[in-house]
Amino acid sequence: MKNRIASHVQQLQPSGIRRFFDLAANMEGVISLGVGEPDFITSWNIREACIASLHNGHTSYTANAGLIELRTEISKYLMHQFNVDYRPTSDIIVTVGASQALDLAIRAIVDPDDEVIVIEPSFVSYAPLIELAGGKAVKVGANPDKGFSINFEKLTASITSRTKAILLCFPNNPTGTMLTKEELIQISRIVEMHDLLVLSDEIYAELSFDDAFTSFATLPGMKDRTILISGFSKGFAMTGWRLGFVAGPSDIVEAMLKIHQYAMMCASTMAQYGAIEALKNGRKDIEEMKKSYKRRRNYFVASLNEIGMPCHQPGGAFYAFPSIKQTGLSSQEFAEKLLIEEKVAVVPGDVFGKSGEGYVRCSYASSLEQLQEAVKRMERFVKNYR
Template identity: 70%
Template sequence: MTQERYLSKTVSQLKPSGIRKFFDLAAGMEGVISLGVGEPDFVTSWNVREACILSLEQGFTSYTANAGLAELRVEIVRYLQKKFNVSYRYEDEVIVTVGASQALDIALRAITDPLDEILIPEPCFVSYGPLVSLAGGVPVPLHTKAEDQFKLLPEHIEAAITDRTKGLLLCSPSNPTGAVLNKKELEQIAEMAEKHDLIILADEIYAELTYDEAYTSFPSLKGMQERTILISGFSKGFAMTGWRLGFVAAPAALSQAMLKIHQYAMMCAPTMAQFGAIEALKNGLQDVEQMKKSYRQRRNYFVDSLNEIGLPCHLPGGAFYAFPSIANTGLSSEEFAERLLLEQKVAVVPGHVFGESGEGFIRCSYASSLEQLQEALRRISIFMKNFQ
């Protein structure tokens, strides 16, 4: 008897995460410096941890409302208004989720009918395509280029439009490239959304981590809030990855559809994490600014050093990733990553796992201490001498 015959065809055809392969390899080796993890190296601020502990001591261990604590949703609405100039109703337009990943999952399932096409700029985070497929849709990659700093252009969208196109999944700042779309560039995409009646899934989980210009939230653009599902959370900017807390904000008709899925699949996000998030929004933004300042310093040092070593890299405008080209080595991105790990014990992620457009590049996270970055660069420099 083979259990495989019981599996869903959709799930059977999904590829395992390419990132996990290299995490597993690195985990079995001593002395590895990992530049592969998309996670802040900061510990969650003490006042946030303390608020969580206090909620436990006070016995707040039961379910919350499906959409999350009302106080947290109020704080999310205030935060979005003050920080990004977008206004939502906490009562029926905001849902607290188990990370931004769950927010994206319920958003896609709420809007996607079988064979609907969702446009996805690549390189992109590894879960985007699989989540579209699991929702019954068809992921359609839009191939961006290094010479454009991996930014999505209107012509990419125009060329991919069919009568089945339902929406566009937009991530700015981008994982893995760090690309940030400015207001003018977003307005051009907004024009395409209007022209082709697209719904936009705006993954803005890295919105707090932009370094060179003011951030523009997509739903803040004229006429775009009504056709945008805003996805964000606390993992990256607030250094709360393990708390698994995100949120989604959208017009009520969309939000309430997502809430139905959330009710059946998840019930609610963890109660104690929600109390921590309230404190993060009320009194944690100064800590976010300090982390952002540190990331910016590391980014400048790390990207300058990569270019000096012989790995051409554009200056990413946000997130905490560098995406250098390894084309001059003659290796595939997977060969490069495997050899670098085995020969110099530095873990990076091969670019091809982020889509076909990522081949010839590697993703390096600079969310590590300066000392670790310096040592990693020293080892990479030794490795690169093989190709000079």
């Protein structure tokens, strides 16, 4: 058979993040600052709750939307932490990671040729998911000279009659940038003026270091326009559990649930029991992890600036996004040569969009000792190419 693979799938590029992770995995002595994953193990009480669910024979499907106990705890969590109110019976779906929540949301709202604005640099899956749904990702570059904050002139100019939604991720992956409440309000005015929806990826909300996190749905008039996407991977150190959730207007959630029923049935039952425990009794562990990340951020970003890799102070997540322009190397060249010559793995900035060229993403979700050694190697490397 000819054309066995759908043309729109053939055109998709593999994840640039995974490529460098795979390269590093086959080399000895590599310090990986590449993959965005906490270096903490899921807390024992959460693991124990999962084990107990197996002992108790909870091995069947749950409701498509997830255990009502878990949805209730998610509802309480969102109200307590971020002051946003969602009904567990109709406004929340438990998903297989935040990634599936995002996929469901895009497929539920995007018609063929609809446009979704993506602020770049952005996570690698955003544009492909929009395109797989038949939509068009309209990429708007952030302001690198202002800590990768939103360029409002470019944002407004990018809106057309086909624009359906804006996709936001703050704290941002890959830049770590936080938006102020004033900036979010400015976005909300644009959203209301042009009758748009907002896909708000808040997976890093728990990892906001300097300023209080503001959920976009809490802004005046925005709850009915916001699809809130989050999960347990980052804040609760539960990446391998693959558990996320979405909260939003009931009509959109109902549409997402229809897709979820056919595509996935439900999220892992035992993982859901672990998540219930995480929400009930996980606050102390989150705060300890957050303090550790902040200490690492302060050391690592200061060190990058000292060795000649200019970097803004990220307000959240666990990423630094330093400039490598002074080396004269492209982002791809820098990452490849650094891996081969000094055995430090970073992700080239251009995999996050054209506006990421000239930068690399470094995850500081590693021990302080590893970060210190990585800085020594990176300093030696930068001196050779300066």
